[in-house]
Amino acid sequence: MTPITKTVTIGPWTGADSYADLAVEYEAASRGIGLHDRAYRGLLEITGKDRLAWLHNLTTNQVKSLQPGQGNYTFAVNIQGRILFDMNLLVLRDSVWLDIDRRWIDAAIAHFNKYIIMEDVKLADRTADFARFALTGARVAQFIARAGLAQSCAMPLHQVEHLSIDGAQLAIFRDDFCGPFGLQILVPMASAINLWQRWTATPDVTPIGFGAVDTLRIEHGIPWPMTEITPETLPAETGQFQRAVSTNKGCYLGQEIVERMRSRGAVARRLVLIHLPEGEPPPAGSELLSDGAIVGKTTSACVSQLHGGALAMGYVRSAVPDEAPVTVSAQGRCTSGSMVSAATATH
The missing domain is CATH 3.30.1360.120 (Probable tRNA modification gtpase trme; domain 1)
Known part of the structure; x- marks a missing residue:
């Protein structure tokens, strides 16, 4: 192999x-x-x-x-x-x-x-x-x-x-x-x-x-x-x-x-993607904040070849608007990000 x-x-x-x-x-x-x-x-x-x-x-x-x-x-x-x-x-x-x-x-x-x-x-x-x-x-x-x-x-x-x-x-x-x-x-x-x-x-x-x-x-x-x-x-x-x-x-x-x-x-949360242009991929379970309140947690992350920087996946409260700024709190550090749409493959 x-x-x-x-x-x-x-x-x-x-x-x-x-x-x-x-x-x-x-x-x-x-x-x-x-x-x-x-x-x-x-x-x-x-x-x-x-x-x-x-x-x-x-x-x-x-x-x-x-x-x-x-x-x-x-x-x-x-x-x-x-x-x-x-x-x-x-x-x-x-x-x-x-x-x-x-x-x-x-x-x-x-x-x-x-x-x-x-x-x-x-x-x-x-x-x-x-x-x-x-x-x-x-x-x-x-x-x-x-x-x-x-x-x-x-x-x-x-x-x-x-x-x-x-x-x-x-x-x-x-x-x-x-x-x-x-x-x-x-x-x-x-x-x-x-x-x-x-x-x-x-x-x-x-x-x-x-x-x-x-x-x-x-x-x-x-x-x-x-x-x-x-x-x-x-x-x-x-x-x-x-x-x-x-x-x-x-x-x-x-x-x-x-x-x-x-x-x-009646869904309390939804799965989203969060782009962190200046950040590193956060570990799973990192807190997601909007307007200073905890609104969810990350589940997985990568260095994105498509977007540049880090891209995290996680669940946020459904009440949080798509355009709302999101901050990821991980390992004692906060990184600003925004929600982005998933890529669409062309076959």
């Missing part, structure tokens, strides 16, 4: 924060072709004839209407309507795959097992069966088309396709996980090293670490598991309500609270 210059640990996984230069990796991940190791993701497989109806009742998005090859992004919430975990839900011919942060796999299994009563449903942890790679960047579609997936540029989000390379059967689904056009790739473990080496030997492909991915996803306002998405978070607070929640699917666990929050607009 590619030599690593800086490591990062996410739960049980330790991997590359960067392979070489963050600015080079950021450029590849946004405008070129970046290859990223997503071994921090886990995979649950759901089988049994009742799997679709059962999952429909336990997630916030549509399930029963999905056809094989389709999928979506969704939440599992508790009876109080708070998020237990988020996931990409992918419908295959004979099963459903749930792509979940690896740190949440055990909790997800325990949660789902509580709701298997008489249904014909079985859960299996398939995390160890696949290496998890991702391609991200403006030129990814052309690259994967040359590899054999000709219609990749037209793939809807969460569409699943299969591709054979050197005898390895790859499962590929569209997921713009850090903002730019992205594909997640599940590779049988026996073929993973060969595929990584083959792709990184291609001059157009740059291996990218977590640092570039994290910078991009913050710039695009994408919440991350266990930073922005925690057991205290409500779906309406995340800025992901439209893509993660169906308002016409009928009843599901926690639906009454989730719908009440939406219909009444």
Whole structure:
């Protein structure tokens, strides 16, 4: 595999924060072709004839209407309507795959097992069966088309396709996980090293670490598991309500609270981006102040390649106007900033 210059640990996984230069990796991940190791993701497989109806009742998005090859992004919430975990839900011919942060796999299994009563449903942890790679960047579609997936540029989000390379059967689904056009790739473990080496030997492909991915996803306002998405978070607070929640699917666990929050607009806080032109990235949990009052806390931050300076993500009270100046208090120092809009990727 590619030599690593800086490591990062996410739960049980330790991997590359960067392979070489963050600015080079950021450029590849946004405008070129970046290859990223997503071994921090886990995979649950759901089988049994009742799997679709059962999952429909336990997630916030549509399930029963999905056809094989389709999928979506969704939440599992508790009876109080708070998020237990988020996931990409992918419908295959004979099963459903749930792509979940690896740190949440055990909790997800325990949660789902509580709701298997008489249904014909079985859960299996398939995390160890696949290496998890991702391609991200403006030129990814052309690259994967040359590899054999000709219609990749037209793939809807969460569409699943299969591709054979050197005898390895790859499962590929569209997921713009850090903002730019992205594909997640599940590779049988026996073929993973060969595929990584083959792709990184291609001059157009740059291996990218977590640092570039994290910078991009913050710039695009994408919440991350266990930073922005925690057991205290409500779906309406995340800025992901439209893509993660169906308002016409009928009843599901926690639906009454989730719908009440939406219909009444009764959300106490919202997720925002705060640009600090002169500051350093503040640590998570730093206080956010407006007019001298504490109005929220940061959740994550980066040195922004897009804006320059630091860019923090955090939750602020909904009553704070978008144009209000914000001060970040971190490590005994206050830094002035302003709220900015999330970047919009062009594919």
